[in-house]
Amino acid sequence: MGASSLPLSPHRSPSRGEGCHGLPGQADIWYLVGFEALVFSSYFVVYLLYRSWNPDLFLQSQQQLNQNLGVLNTVILLISSWLVARGVQAAREGRHEAAGKQVWMAMGLGLLFVGSKLLEWSLKIQAGFEFSTNRFFSFYYFLTGIHVVHVLFGFVFLGVVLYQLGGPRRRSQPVIEAGAIFWHMVDFLWVMIFALLYLMR
Amino acid sequence: MSAVPTAPPPRPAGRWARLGWHWRHDPKIELWIMWWAMFCFYQLFGVVFALMTRVMPPPKPWWGQARIVQWFSDNHDGLLWGFGICFLISGLVASCNALIGYSMRRMSVSRAFPYAYIAIYSLSTLPGMLLAAILLTVGAMRPDRDPAILSWIYDAAFMTFVGTMGVFLVGTAIWMLAILLDRNRVFPLWFGYLNICNLLTEVVVAPVWIFQEGPFAWNGVITFWVDTLVFVVYTAAFITLLRRLVLREDFGEGVLPDLAAPSAGRA
Numbered sequence: 269m270g271a272s273s274l275p276l277s278p279h280r281s282p283s284r285g286e287g288c289h290g291l292p293g294q295a296d297i298w299y300l301v302g303f304e305a306l307v308f309s310s311y312f313v314v315y316l317l318y319r320s321w322n323p324d325l326f327l328q329s330q331q332q333l334n335q336n337l338g339v340l341n342t343v344i345l346l347i348s349s350w351l352v353a354r355g356v357q358a359a360r361e362g363r364h365e366a367a368g369k370q371v372w373m374a375m376g377l378g379l380l381f382v383g384s385k386l387l388e389w390s391l392k393i394q395a396g397f398e399f400s401t402n403r404f405f406s407f408y409y410f411l412t413g414i415h416v417v418h419v420l421f422g423f424v425f426l427g428v429v430l431y432q433l434g435g436p437r438r439r440s441q442p443v444i445e446a447g448a449i450f451w452h453m454v455d456f457l458w459v460m461i462f463a464l465l466y467l468m469r
Numbered sequence: 470m471s472a473v474p475t476a477p478p479p480r481p482a483g484r485w486a487r488l489g490w491h492w493r494h495d496p497k498i499e500l501w502i503m504w505w506a507m508f509c510f511y512q513l514f515g516v517v518f519a520l521m522t523r524v525m526p527p528p529k530p531w532w533g534q535a536r537i538v539q540w541f542s543d544n545h546d547g548l549l550w551g552f553g554i555c556f557l558i559s560g561l562v563a564s565c566n567a568l569i570g571y572s573m574r575r576m577s578v579s580r581a582f583p584y585a586y587i588a589i590y591s592l593s594t595l596p597g598m599l600l601a602a603i604l605l606t607v608g609a610m611r612p613d614r615d616p617a618i619l620s621w622i623y624d625a626a627f628m629t630f631v632g633t634m635g636v637f638l639v640g641t642a643i644w645m646l647a648i649l650l651d652r653n654r655v656f657p658l659w660f661g662y663l664n665i666c667n668l669l670t671e672v673v674v675a676p677v678w679i680f681q682e683g684p685f686a687w688n689g690v691i692t693f694w695v696d697t698l699v700f701v702v703y704t705a706a707f708i709t710l711l712r713r714l715v716l717r718e719d720f721g722e723g724v725l726p727d728l729a730a731p732s733a734g735r736a
Contacts, residue, residue: 296658303666307699314690318683400679410676410685417672421665 292356293445301453304418308457311414312464315407319468322403329404330465332397337388338466341381342459348377349455352426356448359433359441367444368433374451375426378419385416411461418454425450500571500715506564507711511704513558514598521551524601525697527627527688531681534616537623541608548609552602559594566590569644569707572714575725576651582643589640597637601630631687632678634671641668653724656710667703670696 355370429447477494573583604626645664676685
């Protein structure tokens with residue numbers, strides 16, 4: 269991302285008060301990221317506490333998860349996040365059509381993520397592991413479920429980004445960047461959830 | 470609450486005279502009455518549900534029939550006095566909805582937003598408190614009933630109180646959309662985004678219907694404590710911001726004045 273020092277698009281030079289100095293997007297979206305990070309941290313702490321109270325059950329249940337699917341999910345979201353970052357870069361350079369394409373592809377990968385999650389859940393339910401099977405699976409469905417709800421919100425954000433990229437009069441670079449930041453947050457939260465649910469030993 | 474009438478007489482010096490002046494000449498008097506009604510409602514709500522009736526934090530979902538009968542008898546007076554107050558003040562919710570609806574009318578968005586919000590939130594007292602209050606009052610008033618019936622009442626009361634959040638979910642989404650689309654800067658953008666967090670808490674409570682114990686039960690760390698914390702932060706934020714809205718209100722049409730650092734670049 270060395271190009272972040274490139275001049276912003278001539279359509280919209282940043283006026284004072286748009287975001288903070290050097291902070292992409294609007295300061296307001298970062299408050300949301302901070303608050304969400306707090307809420308999710310509290311979920312993670314609760315998960316770790318319950319895990320530490322019953323390590324054997326959590327370890328055994330964890331082995332039922334398909335790590336390959338988890339890795340695939342992570343790669344899908346990381347690539348989509350990368351595409352969104354490229355889209356923001358393109359928008360900054362004034363290449364709005366290219367930016368739109370990147371964001372469309374990112375959304376497609378997001379859909380693929382939701383699809384693979386639905387597939388994973390249905391495989392688990394077929395194998396007899398449901399929400400109330402045991403505490404680990406409660407956390408598994410809860411954390412992945414609430415994350416998917418965030419992905420759905422992410423589609424709304426990316427939809428706004430696409431709308432804004434579509435016409436010069438609608439465009440606002442801070443709003444485009446705010447949408448991208450939300451998508452990166454969704455990606456980041458997934459990486460945490462992936463590490464805690466699938467990998468932690 | 471239309472245009473400001475011709476210049477009011479100067480404010481008198483004495484406290485009572487000044488109150489009278491505000492009553493007769495302050496164009497914001499209705500807004501202030503609504504705001505104070507809302508403020509008092511949330512204070513009383515906290516006192517009734519946390520201190521008097523002991524409904525928040527909720528008692529244990531896994532209790533047997535004997536323990537539930539015991540709970541009703543232990544809290545008999547608190548339940549009756551508390552919910553008596555609750556029934557009296559439940560109408561104040563209308564003033565909260567009115568003020569929030571007014572905030573959306575002041576925005577640059579369609580009138581459909583405030584109307585939809587008020588229509589949906591007019592139902593809010595039922596799942597939010599009245600169903601639980603009615604059920605628990607019945608339980609407290611009929612201690613001689615079959616313990617199995619009392620347990621049913623207890624379960625129904627807490628499940629409706631903690632678990633039925635669709636009204637709030639849709640209402641919050643409407644307010645959030647209005648804030649994010651608004652060009653008049655009635656609320657800061659961060660509060661629009663904070664609505665997402667509050668909205669998500671309404672999703673998080675769904676597991677209380679399944680679990681009788683643990684982090685996802687109706688008294689669970691995640692479904693009750695984290696959610697309630699988010700709700701308290703959200704409520705404190707909007708009460709403060711609505712007060713600022715009343716202070717800033719100029720009864721005009723365009724951008725609401727008096728924002729220290731306006732965040733530009735709205736959709």
